[in-house]
Amino acid sequence: MFGPFLLVAAAFMAAYVFQRMDRLPLLGTVRDPVRLGLALAVWLFIAVSRAVGNVNFGPWSMAMETAGLTLLIVLFLTAVLLAGVDLLTGFGLFMPRLAPKLRGLAVIAGLVLSGVALAQGMRAPVITEYEVALPGLPKALDGLVVAAVSDLHAGTQLGPDWLGACADRIAALAPDMIVLLGDTVEGHSRRLDELLPALRRFRAPLGVFAVAGNHENHGPDAPEKSLKLLTEAGFTVLANRWASPAPGLVVAGVEDLATLRRRGLDADPLPTALANRPAGATILLSHTPLRYEQAASLGVGLMLSGHTHGGQVWPFNYVVRLLYPLVEGRFAIGSMTLIVSRGAGLWGVRMRLWKPGEILRITLRSK
16 A cells, blocks of 8 residues: 555656746756656656566566665655745745745755755664663563664665674663564565574563564565565564563563454454453563553553654644654653664665654663
8 A cells, every 4th residue: 555655756747846946046947748748758767667576576676666765755745844935935926036946955955854864874873772661560670771772674675783782782871671662574575584694683681572574574475475484583483472580570562553453353452461360560562553542441550562763854744744643752741661672673765854863762760
């Protein structure tokens, strides 16, 4: 569903951007057929690169998809800035002499912001620290450190070296426990086996716990192929079940809620995941930040999610908020704390704008 939406959006943005590029400084008058041809060529390249990337012929197809999606982000940023100028000038009705210059500046600013986004997308994820008072946590576990990371998206653009570097950064945090919040690997990747040595570098005294995201559900043999890889790496995969890494502490995990919703499955995995758990503190891992009110009502003390990437490229975060109102950060849902991570990796294109990737270091406190 998201793929067709991208192509429709790309068509509108390409048509709009090239239509508004007439009579810009230095360009002068560009004939309508030329602008239409350029818009069509750009859209076709995005569409073909997307199709080739989905088929996944190998590294060259991933490179082509990356180029197409990068071009899509350039269009998006340029279209947003041009729209701002058009609203300000009434599409040239006001300030008719100044409007072409402002549109020219908008195009330049779109290209500059795209360059900034590419540079920021190459940066290592930052460390974001939280301290959470967790109901039911035994005094003996006060100060326990959890490293949480979501949306690593390893297997296509981001390979074993990048994944291993993330594992080393997490190890430097000296966590007692590691939780992986989904989209750890790209389920459609042909390089999943290459990731196993790097995945095995994620280690913590109380274990590594993982849930599936929507990207583990992509490709043939999904999600079994991806989950088998995570299990071989030594992780405890929580699919609608719980585990107890220490007395008085429960870590539960659910299937990806967005995938269930997209497939029209009327499933309610939270009660199953939390059923018959022992007394104590409960942490829930859910890739998608949905059903948090239900989680709070079922006695969860801390819910950890990802999926949104914080919008990844400003101002796309405002669009993401329409689907997921709690896009990033910390929220109080009754007595439960919800933390939504921006994720460490990237989807589609290696670009971020004002939304750096992150790894969470969470210190738990007994109440």
